[in-house]
Amino acid sequence: MVEGGVALRTESLSGHWGDFRLDAVDLQIGFGEYVVLLGPSGCGKTTLMELLCGLRRAGNGRVILDGVDLTHLAPRQRRVGYVPQDYDLFPTRSVEGNVRFAAAMRREHGEGVEERFERVVTMLRLKPLLDRGIETLSGGERQRVALARALMADPALLLLDEPVSALPESYRDSVCAELKQLHREFGLTTIHVCHNLEEALLVADRLVVMDVGRVAQVGEPDEVLDRPASRFVAEFMRCKNCWVAEVQGGELQANGFFLGPVDQPAGAYWAVVRPERLHVIPTVSSMLTGIVAARTRGPHALLARVDVGPLPVWVRDDSAAPVGTRVGVALTAGQVWLIPRED
Amino acid sequence: MDASPTPCVRRDSGRAFVAMAVIGAACYPAIVATLLFCTAWFPREVTLWAPWSDPAIRYATGLSLGTSLAAGVVALALATPCGYVLSRYRFPGWRLVDILLYLPIVMPGLVIGVSLLIFFRTPMGRFIEEHIATFTFAIPGIILAQTVVGAAFATRLAKLAFDGASRRRAGVAQTLGASRWQAFLHVEFAEARWGLLEAFVLAWASAFGAFGPIILFCGTTRQRTEVLSTSVFLEFSIGNLDRALVLSIWMGGLAALVLLLTRALGKRTVW
Incomplete structure (x- = not known):
C-alpha cells in the first residue's frame, strides 16, 4: 500500500479526553509522502497531531516512526516537527531567535547548524526579517517563521496543523504551492491537516478523511472521490450525485x-x-x-x-x-x- | 414631491461615555492625592530632614528597606511555583487552595502576628528557633512576617502572569527539542517575566508598609526591630505627631523611588 517503505505507523491509537473519544487509528505513511488529514471541525485532527508529537498521551496503541516506538517518548525525543494552527511563535524572541530555538535548546553549534540555518532562511525568504519582532509580522511571514523554526529541528516527520487557514483566502493557493515546493526540497514526510476540500486536493499525495473520532477513509484523492467508503465521505467530498x-x-x-x-x-x-x-x-x-x-x-x-x-x-x-x-x-x-x- | 423633512438622526458620538469614564477614573486618584496633600501640608514644627539626625530613625529606615526587599524576593520565590501550579493545573481542592491564599490579604495583620507567635511556641517552632534561627522579636521574624503578607499578593499576580503565558507554546518548544525545564524557563517564564516583576513590586510594597504582624511578632525595639512603619506608630503613641507625619512622608517617598527604580530596571533588563 505504501511505496518506498513506511515512515510513520500508528497501531490502534486511541483514547478519550473529556467528551471526546478517538477510536483505534491505524495509519501508514510512506517516506517522503505528503498526506492530507481532512475532516470537519472537531473531528479530532488536532488531537491526533498532538498524539503524534507527544503533547498528548495516548490511552492505547502505539506510534512508530522510522522503526522507533515513540509512544512513551518525550516530545523532544521524537523528531516530530509541529507547526500549530496559529503558529505559536515565541513573542519574547526575534525572528532569528525563533528560527534558532531548536539549536539553542539542544546546544548545537558549528557549521552544520549554520549551513542548515542558511538553507532554511534562504528557502523561506526570511533574510530581511531576521531582526524583526514577532508582533510586527504579517500572517504569511509568521507562517514562514514557524516552518523555519520546525525545519531547524531537523524533524523526521513534519506536522502542519491548518497551515494556511489563518491566511487571506486569495493567497492560500500560492502558499500551498510553496509548501509542496518545500516538501520536494526537503523530502520530508509531511502530514497537512485541513478542513477545506479544495486545499486538500491541491496538495495531497494521499488523503486521510476523518469522521468524528475515527478515520473514515484513506486513499489517493481520485480514489476517495470516485469510491468514497461511506455516505459521510461522499458528502464531505461534496459529491453532488x-x-x-x-x-x-x-x-x-x-x-x-x-x-x-x-x-x-x-x-x-x-x-x-x-x-x-x-x-x-x-x-x-x-x-x-x-x-x-x-x-x-x-x-x-x-x-x-x-x-x-x-x-x-x-x-x-x-x-x-x-x-x-x-x-x-x-x-x-x-x-x-x-x-x-x-x- | 414629498416635502416631508428627512428625519434627523442624532449622531451618537459616545462623548457622554468618555466623560463618565474620565470622571469615574479620576475619583480614586483624587482621593489618594488629597490624602497625600493633607499629610504633607499639615502645619508642623519638624523639618522634613530632621529625623535623619536620629540614629534610631536611620537604623529603622535601613532595616525597613533591607527586610522588605528580602521579603519581596522570598515572597516571589514562594509565589512563582504557587502561581504556576494554580494557573496550569486543576486538581481536587484547587478552589480550597485558592481561597486559602486569599486569607492573608483578608486577615488583620495583628492576627497574622499572633498566629506567628503561637506557631513559634509549638514544638516545631521551638525546634526551628533552637536549631535554625531566632524569629520571635528578631530581624528574621520581620522578614518572615513581611513575607507572609507579601506572598499573598505576589501569588495572585504570579497566577495572572502565568495565565497570560502560553502553555501551548511551551509544548511547541518541547517538540523543538526543549526539555520540560527549558520549556518553562525559555517560554513560560520568559513570557510571564513582566507580570512576575509586577508581583515582586507588589510583594515588596506590601512588605514595606506591613505593620500589624511586625509589631505583634517582633515588637518595635529601638535599633533592633524598629522599622519605619512601626516607628510611625511609636511616634504617634508618644504624642509626637509631627515626627510621625514626617516619617510617613519618607515612606511614601521611598516607595515611589523604589517603584521608579524597579520600572526602569525592568525596562532595560534583557532576559
Whole structure:
C-alpha cells in the first residue's frame, strides 16, 4: 500500500479526553509522502497531531516512526516537527531567535547548524526579517517563521496543523504551492491537516478523511472521490450525485429510476458518481435524456443539473446548454459506485 | 414631491461615555492625592530632614528597606511555583487552595502576628528557633512576617502572569527539542517575566508598609526591630505627631523611588 517503505505507523491509537473519544487509528505513511488529514471541525485532527508529537498521551496503541516506538517518548525525543494552527511563535524572541530555538535548546553549534540555518532562511525568504519582532509580522511571514523554526529541528516527520487557514483566502493557493515546493526540497514526510476540500486536493499525495473520532477513509484523492467508503465521505467530498438506491434482481434503481444491470447483491445502497465523470452528449446518441434544470460553476468545470425523470444528475457541461433544453447524459449503471446503506 | 423633512438622526458620538469614564477614573486618584496633600501640608514644627539626625530613625529606615526587599524576593520565590501550579493545573481542592491564599490579604495583620507567635511556641517552632534561627522579636521574624503578607499578593499576580503565558507554546518548544525545564524557563517564564516583576513590586510594597504582624511578632525595639512603619506608630503613641507625619512622608517617598527604580530596571533588563 505504501511505496518506498513506511515512515510513520500508528497501531490502534486511541483514547478519550473529556467528551471526546478517538477510536483505534491505524495509519501508514510512506517516506517522503505528503498526506492530507481532512475532516470537519472537531473531528479530532488536532488531537491526533498532538498524539503524534507527544503533547498528548495516548490511552492505547502505539506510534512508530522510522522503526522507533515513540509512544512513551518525550516530545523532544521524537523528531516530530509541529507547526500549530496559529503558529505559536515565541513573542519574547526575534525572528532569528525563533528560527534558532531548536539549536539553542539542544546546544548545537558549528557549521552544520549554520549551513542548515542558511538553507532554511534562504528557502523561506526570511533574510530581511531576521531582526524583526514577532508582533510586527504579517500572517504569511509568521507562517514562514514557524516552518523555519520546525525545519531547524531537523524533524523526521513534519506536522502542519491548518497551515494556511489563518491566511487571506486569495493567497492560500500560492502558499500551498510553496509548501509542496518545500516538501520536494526537503523530502520530508509531511502530514497537512485541513478542513477545506479544495486545499486538500491541491496538495495531497494521499488523503486521510476523518469522521468524528475515527478515520473514515484513506486513499489517493481520485480514489476517495470516485469510491468514497461511506455516505459521510461522499458528502464531505461534496459529491453532488449521491442518490438513495436499491439493487433488485441485478437491476440498479436510483431515486426510483432504473439505471441498468449491476453485479452487486440485492439490497439498499447509496449510489455515488462524480459529476466530473459524466458528460452531456447529443440526445440522438444517448439512452438517457433529461431537462437541464440548473447550472453552476464547479471547481474545474461548468456543471449542469439534468433531471432524468425523477433522477437529478449533475454532469460536466462545457456546451453550456441553456436551462430548459433537453440533453443526453452519458451515464451507465457500471459507472456508479455503490455504498451499502442501513436504514 | 414629498416635502416631508428627512428625519434627523442624532449622531451618537459616545462623548457622554468618555466623560463618565474620565470622571469615574479620576475619583480614586483624587482621593489618594488629597490624602497625600493633607499629610504633607499639615502645619508642623519638624523639618522634613530632621529625623535623619536620629540614629534610631536611620537604623529603622535601613532595616525597613533591607527586610522588605528580602521579603519581596522570598515572597516571589514562594509565589512563582504557587502561581504556576494554580494557573496550569486543576486538581481536587484547587478552589480550597485558592481561597486559602486569599486569607492573608483578608486577615488583620495583628492576627497574622499572633498566629506567628503561637506557631513559634509549638514544638516545631521551638525546634526551628533552637536549631535554625531566632524569629520571635528578631530581624528574621520581620522578614518572615513581611513575607507572609507579601506572598499573598505576589501569588495572585504570579497566577495572572502565568495565565497570560502560553502553555501551548511551551509544548511547541518541547517538540523543538526543549526539555520540560527549558520549556518553562525559555517560554513560560520568559513570557510571564513582566507580570512576575509586577508581583515582586507588589510583594515588596506590601512588605514595606506591613505593620500589624511586625509589631505583634517582633515588637518595635529601638535599633533592633524598629522599622519605619512601626516607628510611625511609636511616634504617634508618644504624642509626637509631627515626627510621625514626617516619617510617613519618607515612606511614601521611598516607595515611589523604589517603584521608579524597579520600572526602569525592568525596562532595560534583557532576559
